[in-house]
Amino acid sequence: MQFYNLKHPTEKVSFSQAVRQGLGKDQGLFFPESVPHIDDLEGLLSLPLVERSCKILAPFVGEELSPEQLKDIVTQAFNFPALVQPISENCSVLELFHGPTLAFKDFGGRFMAQCLQAFTRQSNEKITILTATSGDTGAAVAHAFYGLENINVVILYPQGKISLLQEKMFTTLGGNISTLAVNGSFDDCQQLVKDCFDDQGLNQAIGLNSANSINISRLLAQICYYFEAAAQLYRQRGKIDDLVFSVPSGNFGNLTAGLLAKAMGLPIKRFIAATNANDTVPRYLQSGNWQPNPTVATMSNAMDVSRPNNWPRVEHLLTTGLVDEQCLTAQMIDEEQTQMTLLKLNSLGYISEPHACVAYRALQQSLEAGEFGVFLGTAHPAKFKETVESVLGQPLALPKELADCASEKILSLPLDNDFSQLRTLLLGNYASPLPNEAVC
Ligand SMILES: *Cc1c(COP(=O)(O)O)cnc(C)c1O
Numbered sequence: 108m109q110f111y112n113l114k115h116p117t118e119k120v121s122f123s124q125a126v127r128q129g130l131g132k133d134q135g136l137f138f139p140e141s142v143p144h145i146d147d148l149e150g151l152l153s154l155p156l157v158e159r160s161c162k163i164l165a166p167f168v169g170e171e172l173s174p175e176q177l178k179d180i181v182t183q184a185f186n187f188p189a190l191v192q193p194i195s196e197n198c199s200v201l202e203l204f205h206g207p208t209l210a211f212k213d214f215g216g217r218f219m220a221q222c223l224q225a226f227t228r229q230s231n232e233k234i235t236i237l238t239a240t241s242g243d244t245g246a247a248v249a250h251a252f253y254g255l256e257n258i259n260v261v262i263l264y265p266q267g268k269i270s271l272l273q274e275k276m277f278t279t280l281g282g283n284i285s286t287l288a289v290n291g292s293f294d295d296c297q298q299l300v301k302d303c304f305d306d307q308g309l310n311q312a313i314g315l316n317s318a319n320s321i322n323i324s325r326l327l328a329q330i331c332y333y334f335e336a337a338a339q340l341y342r343q344r345g346k347i348d349d350l351v352f353s354v355p356s357g358n359f360g361n362l363t364a365g366l367l368a369k370a371m372g373l374p375i376k377r378f379i380a381a382t383n384a385n386d387t388v389p390r391y392l393q394s395g396n397w398q399p400n401p402t403v404a405t406m407s408n409a410m411d412v413s414r415p416n417n418w419p420r421v422e423h424l425l426t427t428g429l430v431d432e433q434c435l436t437a438q439m440i441d442e443e444q445t446q447m448t449l450l451k452l453n454s455l456g457y458i459s460e461p462h463a464c465v466a467y468r469a470l471q472q473s474l475e476a477g478e479f480g481v482f483l484g485t486a487h488p489a490k491f492k493e494t495v496e497s498v499l500g501q502p503l504a505l506p507k508e509l510a511d512c513a514s515e516k517i518l519s520l521p522l523d524n525d526f527s528q529l530r531t532l533l534l535g536n537y538a539s540p541l542p543n544e545a546v547c
Contacts, residue, residue, distance in 0.1 A: 108169045110137040110323060113419050122168050123226045126219065126324045127234075129317050136419055137323045139167060142429055145372040152338040156188070157181050159338070160331040163371070167327050168222075176225055184217035189332040191339040191481070194457055198470065198480040201336045208246040208276060209487035209508055210409075211361065214332060215325030216251035220258075222324050223316070227257040234314035235533065236260040237303055239296035240277070241269060243409055243490070248318050249277035249284045259536060260318075262286045263296040263529075266521065272492075272509060279515035285536060291524035302526045303533065313533055320360050321416050329364030330371070336481060337373055344479070353379040353470040353482040355462040356388070357410035359417040361483065362435075366421060370429040376478065377434045381469035383461075385413045386439035406445055406461040406494050409486070438469035449498045458503070460488040460495055 110125040112118040114135030120128060125137040143166035145151055151159055160181050161174070168177060190202045206213025227234055236258060238248055245262045252260045262277060266288035278286040289296050303309055304317065337347045352375055354362045362380050369375045380388055383405040391397050399413040425432045440448075448464040448471075459467070466482035474480045488495050492503050505513070522529060 109140045123171050142370045180221040184221045189335045200484045202484040204487040207250045211485045212247040215328045216247040218328035219324040220251035224255045233257045236318045239263045239300045241293040246276035253280050260284045265293045275512045278517045278519045281518050286519040287522040288519040289522050295524045326364050330368045333365050333368035348374045349479045350375050351478045351480050353466040355466040356380045357412040359415040363417045363420045366424045366430045379469045380437040381466040383407045383410050387413050389437035389439045392437045440465040440468045446498050458488050460491040
C-alpha cells in the first residue's frame, strides 16, 4: 500500500519509505491511501493475537514484507499480552503495560524497530536512531532496538532532570544503545536533535531516523490491541457493539489507532478522548477554535502536550467520513479529579496511575445506560510510584522489570549543550558504538 502526505497529497511513498522517513514534505504526516475493510470479523476475533495482528497489518505493509517476515516481526514485537480486566459491571480496563518498559509505547516501538531491522537487512544499510527523551520514550526506544543489527541508537536526556529509576530504564543496556546525559533542559535536548536532522550532511552520513511517535508503523501496531480487546470482551460477554473506549490522550496516536480500527470495521460504538489540563482538543471540539495554551505540568505527565502532533490524522478520519464525527467526544479531567479517581479505583480493588485515571473518570462522566466502557491502562502504576504512593498512602511494590534495572550501572556519556560536540560524537559512533562510561 502507498501512504500519502496529508499536507501534500500528491507525495506518495511506500510503507518502508514512510517508516524510514517518518514525516513527509513540510512536516506532513503520512496516511494510508485506503483503509482496508475486515470481512470476517468473528473469524478474525477468534484468532490468537499474533495471527490476528498479521491479518490486520498485511494489507498495509503490502508486498514489501513477505507473510513469513511479517509473522516474524509481529511475533518479536508483540511478545507480551494486552489484558482486559474487569473493574465493575459495565466497565473494564485494557492493560497495555505488560511489555518490557511497562507502558503501551512498547507495542508501537517494538513493531517499528522490527520493521526497520527488516528493511535495513534488505538494503544492507546502517542507520542511527537519534531521539531526545524526558523519560518514558527513551526506555521504550532503547528496549525496542536493543541488540538489533545495523541500527545504532543514541538517546539524549537532561542530566539530573528525570527520576533515577526512569534513567536506569534506558541507560544501563549498553551494546548498540548509547545514552548522552546533556547538561541542559529537555528543550535543549530536543533542539540538539532538531539541529542534527537539519544538518543534511550529517543526516546522510549516518542515516538518521527519529523513531518518534508520528511514525506510521507505530499507529498501525496500535490498531491491533483494539481488536485484541474486542476479542477478549466478545469471549467474556458475547457481544461488542456497545463498547465505548476512553483513551488517555497526549499526542493522540493511541486515539488515531482506535479510530482506524473502527474505520476498518471493528464495531466500536464511540470514543472519548480524555485529556488532563492540556485541553486543546476538548476546547476545540466545543468551540471549533484551535487555540493551544502553554503546556502545563500535571501528574499524568506523558499527556502534557498542548499541540498534539497526531491531530491532523484524527481530523482527517472524521472529516472524510472514515469515522462518523458523532463517534468522538473529548473530556478534560483536572488534577483533583485525577487524584479522587485514583482513590475511587483503589476502593474498587484496582491500583491504577494518573493517565488511566483521567480516562476512567471521563468514562464515568459520560457512560450511558446500555453502554459498556473500556479505558486504556497505558502505564504500570509503579512507573508513577511517588504519585501513586502519596495519593493512596500505601507503599507500592516494584515489578521485576524495574527492580532488575535499579541495581544496574548507568552507562551514559556526559554532553555539553553543544551541537558541534554532538556532531563529532555521532560521526564517530556510526563507525562503532560509543564507548560506555559511567557518569556517576
Ligand atoms: C504516551 C502516553 C500517553 C499518551 O498517548 P498518545 O498516543 O500520545 O495520546 C498516555 N499515557 C502514557 C502512560 C503514555 O506514556
